[in-house]
Amino acid sequence: xxxLIERIQEGTVIDRIQAFRGIRVLEILKLVLxxxxxxxxxxxxxxxxxxxxxxxxxxxxxxxxxxxxxxxxVNKIALIAPQARLxxxxxGKVAKKQDVKLPPKLEDIAICPNPQCISRxxxxxxxxxxxxxxxxxxxxxxxxxxxxxxx
Numbered sequence: 001x002x003x004l005i006e007r008i009q010e011g012t013v014i015d016r017i018q019a020f021r022g023i024r025v026l027e028i029l030k031l032v033l034x035x036x037x038x039x040x041x042x043x044x045x046x047x048x049x050x051x052x053x054x055x056x057x058x059x060x061x062x063x064x065x066x067x068x069x070x071x072x073x074v075n076k077i078a079l080i081a082p083q084a085r086l087x088x089x090x091x092g093k094v095a096k097k098q099d100v101k102l103p104p105k106l107e108d109i110a111i112c113p114n115p116q117c118i119s120r121x122x123x124x125x126x127x128x129x130x131x132x133x134x135x136x137x138x139x140x141x142x143x144x145x146x147x148x149x150x151x
Contacts, residue, residue, distance in 0.1 A: 005046050005063065012069055013087040014062040014077065021081050022047045022060030028076045028151055031064065043067050056083065075109050078102045079146045102130045102146065110149035112137045 017025055031045055046063040053059040068088055069077075077084055078100040088096040106128040112119050117140040119126045127138035134143045 005048065007092060008044075008063055008065045008089050009092045011043070011063065011065040011067055011089050013089060014064075014081075015059070015085045015087060016053070016056060016083050017060040017062060017081045018056070018083065019050045019058035019060055022049055022062050024080050025060075025062055025077055025084075028080065029064075029069070029073055072109060074098075074100055075103060075106060076151055079110060079149055079151055082146065102135075104130050106130065106135065110151045112140060112142075113144060113148050113150055114140045114142050116140070117142075 014025060026045070026047060031043070044063075044065040046061075048061045050058050051061065069086065074086065077086075079102070082100065082102075084100045086096075086098045086100060087094050088098075106126075108125045110126060110128065112126050112128075114120070114137065117137060118124060119137065119139045124139065128135040128144075128149070129138060131143070134145050135149065136143050
């Protein structure tokens, strides 16, 4: 059975999100409202969950109309969906494709999970260095997996 979702003319499609992580991407991008507050949404959003994928077996897809993502938002997505691919849509066509990847240094994107880290008690900006074995907090120097960080 084909999947029928209307094409967008301008905006972003996030493809190859690990199955069932699309909702977390919505939360990170602040596209989902919490606490029962009703606000006017400016963008139409489509989230398709657990669809078949040749590359991944199963995946989620997120379409956001009228919005291109900022680099900090892309970095947050890379923390929880490292295989994701961004497709920027302009004029109804894919203008740019980009696989997400973590930069060498992450600043003000996540909170250190170590409750005794000075970045949590002193309200310092969190800084993580991307190393082959994980993300190292610049302050407490502990090593974390990307999905351990508090986004």
